[in-house]
Amino acid sequence: MAEIICKVYNSELKTCEYCHSNIKLNSDVVICPRCQTPYHPDCWLENDGCAVYGCGYKTSSDDNLSDSLKPDELVEIEFLINERNYIEAINECKSRLKLDKNNVNLKRLYNKAVSHINVKTKLIEEGDNFFESGDYQNASVFYNRALRYCNEFDTSVIQSRLEIINHNIPLEIRRKRIGNALTAFIVIVMLFIGVASYYYFVMLEDEREFKKIESSENISDIMNTEIQISKYENFRQHAKDGKWRDKADEKINFMSAYLAKQLYLDDWRTAKKYLKKVNSSELQSAYREIDKRIYLEALKEFKERIKQANDYNKSGNYSESKYSIESAIEIVNHFPEDKFRGIRESLQSDVYLLKEKISQLVKYKNVIEEIREKKNDLGNIQSTKKEIYSPDETIVISGVVTGNLGRGLIAVKSTSGKQVALNTGSYNFSEGDYITLESIQEGKFKFINGGVEESIPMYIAVLPDQSMNYSALTDYERLAIQQRLAFLQSQKKYLDSLMNIKLKTH
Structure with a gap:
């Protein structure tokens, strides 16, 4: 046979375009000289x-090709292939190729x-794989394709498999339907359980929560009633259904009114707190009755606080008086304006008054103490003088020196505004000095003013004996003390x- 005009070489893994199986690595490959498609040489x-398709390159067009085999021998091998006896055909070809x-x-x-035998084997293998996995529909497809390449024996084996498949396919369909129905049922049950839950x-x-609280309801005493009210209030805060919120409100109204009625004599403030929880529009008559009783108890305490405040104010205990007034204000603040009309302003005024008294109290005590001290100091200075005249004969001249009249006389303008002449003897005073001296009246001092004779009272200063070392400085000290x-x-x-100001609230 002449050599084929195409490239034959060792190459990487490719797929034969004719048999569609892989070409092994490093095996001979024929490349079509026209489209470069790889093939097994055979x-x-x-x-x-x-x-x-579309290439159409044929080796028979090569003039170098020849065929030395007789036609009847080829027909025999063709017959074996057509009868799907591929093993016998292969053996026959091998013997003749020798x-x-x-x-x-x-x-x-x-x-x-x-x-053909490779295709048959591959189709049967694929069918077996689907058959073993239970996928009978796909297994049936591959087995039916394989029948085109099977002889009688292989066909009988495939047919037995197909009979099994034809029997199992309805079962499989029925099983899938049952499975689908069961799945749907489970989904429906789960949905029902979810909705019910x-x-x-x-x-x-x-x-459920309301009935649980209601079942444990206990109002046998005040403490248990308060606990029960607290439970209903907590429930009301997070309840979603308005129906049960309203029922909780009814319970709170009833129990709060009950507690307020039980507590108002001993603790009207707590009673007032629970009365605020009561809906006055639903329990009008009970609400008004309890509110009146609470007000009367609060009024009693208010009057006691006011009496205490006035008593403390009279005794000078202003801090306690202020505390009593503030307690009275606290009582008033529990009630609306119409209950204590006009009282709030008086109470606030009394608080301001007592705050002023408290702030001035230390100063008041200090003033009294300083007055006592100054009187003592003044008595000590006076005791250093020698008593020449009776106190009934002397008067105190206080004023400013306005001039020197000569012969030991000075003109003094007294604090009363009168002009007098004062004989100070050997004591010298300058104009502008402020003096306070005990004196006795000694007639009048006459002088000419603008051609007219005038006279002013004249006094003689009572001065201590020189032996007592009494100086003008002592008079200044006494004057300062007297002014202070x-x-x-x-x-x-x-x-x-x-x-001594009294409180407005009595």
Whole structure:
């Protein structure tokens, strides 16, 4: 046989276009000289060239090709292949190729038998895989395709499998239907359970919790009643259903009214707190009755606080008086304006008054103490003088020196505004000095003023004996003390009036 005009070489893994099986690595490959498609050498010879549609390259057109095999021998092998006896056809080709190993027709028939047996084996393997996995529909498809390549024996085996498949397919369909129905049933049951659970645990949650609280209801004493009210209030805060919130409100109204009625004599404040929880529009008559009783108890305590405040104010205990007034304000604040009309302003005024008294109290005590001290100091200074005249004969001259009249006389303008002449003897005073001296009247001092004779009272200063070392400085000290004493007494008079102010609220 002449050599085929195409490239044959060792190459990587490719797929033969004729038999569609893989070409092993490093095996011989025939490449179509026209479209460069790879083939097994045997497949190339069997197909008499390229199998690609549109290429059409054929080896028979080569003038160098020849066929030395007789036609009747080829017919026999073709018959075996058509009868699907591929093993016998392969064996027949092998035996004849030993005699003519380059015979193209033999190789073509050999490759055709091998190709068919490979296809059959592959289809049967795929069918077996689907059969074993229980996928009978796909198994049936591959087995039916394999029948085109099977002889009588293989066909009987495949047919037995197909009979099993035809029997199992309805069962499989029925099983799938049952499975689908069961799945749907389970889904429906789960949905029903979910809806029922939602209804029970969510929709009926308020009802269950309310009935649980109601079943443990205990109002045998005040403490248990308060606990029960607290439970209903907590329930009301998170209850979603308005129906059960209203029922909780009814319970709270009833129990709060009951507690207020029980507590108002001993603790009207707590009773007032629970009365605020009562809906006055639903329990009008009970609400008004309890509210009146609470008000009367609060009024009693209010009057006691006011009496205490007035008593403490009279005794000078202003802090306690202020505390009593503030307690009275706290009582008043529990009630609306119409209950203590006009009282709030008086109470606030009394608080401001007592705050002023408290703030001035230390000052008041200090003024009294300083007055006592100044009187003592003044007595000590006076005791250092020598008593020459009776106190009934002397008067105190206080004023400013306005001039020197000569002969030991000075003109003094007294604090009363009168002009007098004062004989100070050997004591010298300068114009502008402020003096306070005990004196006795000694007639009048006459002088000419603008051609007119005038006279002013004249006094002689009573001065201590020189042996007692009494100086003018002592008179200054006494004057300062007397002035400070006068100021302190005016302060005390103001503070006395402040401390004696009565409270507005009686």
